[in-house]
Amino acid sequence: MKNCLGIEIGHYRVKIAYMEHGELQTYVSERLETENQTDMKVYAELIKDVLKENNIRCKNAVFVLRQDDTYVKRCSVPLMTVDQLKLNLPFEFHDYIGDELEQYQFDYGVIERTEDQLDLIAACCRKDLCQQFLKLAKMAKLKLIGLVPGVIGLERILEHMNEGEEKKDFAVLDLGTKALRMHFFRKGIYDTTRTMEPGCEEIEQIRRGDKEQLVQLNVDDDDTFWGEKGEKTLDEALSNRYQTIAVQAMRVLNFYSFNNSDNTIDSLYYCGGGARYKGLIDTLSDTVGIPVKSIGEILPELDAKKMPEWIDSPQTVGVLLV
Structure with missing residues (x-):
């Protein structure tokens, strides 16, 4: 297009x-x-x-x-026709949506096809x-x-890794405002998501100058937003929140690795609104035990220095990639 x-x-x-x-x-x-x-x-x-x-x-x-608005899962089904698949695919989501199958729209992509089986990535969303x-x-x-x-x-962004690396396992931490989400990918294909709450809303409110939040942290809002001193003051005040997020991320990574001991995750990629807070990223790097990288490093041709904002929502870019 x-x-x-x-x-x-x-x-x-x-x-x-x-x-x-x-x-x-x-x-x-x-x-x-x-x-x-x-x-x-x-x-x-x-x-x-x-x-x-x-x-x-x-x-x-x-x-x-x-x-929040969709279910995505990887599933294997017996080899069947497209019409048979349209009939049977909804039942793969029964555990998520119960008896409301008629209220949902379903779609899928074929990952691999063998003589007797289909390996799929499937998704559903409410029709309304x-x-x-x-x-x-x-x-x-x-x-x-x-x-x-x-x-x-x-x-789709991970598919643009250097040749040979795109088939590894990946972990991507979305530092959202409402919630934190750790997305896991097995051999480059989506596997599962772990959600952690709250997200970065409190951090964002403080950095936008919310006086009530600043008072709770005993921060003088008159001196907060002036140059390096203000940045240092905010990072010190938010250090406990940064550490809480970092420890949550570490625990989720460790739990996934415990249940998938053969995984090849060697870096944690980050994105989302919280990606703009250097103090938070530094705390993550000091805590999780593996290199922490911006998802922007996967697509250097987008020139992150010129347009760094896109890692706030790399999904908007990824859905356009082919």
Whole structure:
């Protein structure tokens, strides 16, 4: 496709990546300044405003499905026809959605096919949510090209590792505002996610100057946001929160490694809103026991120094990769 938008509607931000001829041209993250986070008109107007302000005329759009809104799993089924698969695939999700199978839309991708078996990556999403995205696209005057789970976007980024390395095992820590999520990939294919709460919301509030939060930390807000001294003051005040996140991440990594002793994870890649906090990343590096790297290192051609914001939501870029 000549050009396309990758759009994620987060809990607190709308994130938009614009790619043209396979190259990232623009990435924008816009905070939602509204309490009504279910109003499609608000989202549509914000998207139109962002596209206009950034002189983006593209109408094709792929929306990222948040982890909260979709189920993704790897499964093996007997070799069958497409029609048989459409009939049987929903039952692979019975443990997640019970008897509400009729309320969900299902899709899949074939990882490997043998003489008697199919190895699949499958996903499902509520039909009413799919309709909401279709409505949103129309209101924003966009053409909906597809809905893709965020973890599949991350998987497509991992496919761009150096030749031979893309088949390793990976761990990606998404430092989100509402929650922290550790995504695991086996031989480059999505495996599972572990969610940890709370996320980086408290850190973000403090760094945005929330006076109530600053008072609780005994930080003088008059002197907090001035140069290196202010940065050091904030990092010292947040050190316990940084350490809590780092220890949580270490425990999740250790637990996964205990249950998958043959894994080849040798680095922890990070992304999300919390990726902008150097003090947090330094604490992670000192705690988890393996190298900690930005997911941006996998796609150096995106020039992280010029456009570092995209690691806030690499999923918006990943869903556009082929």
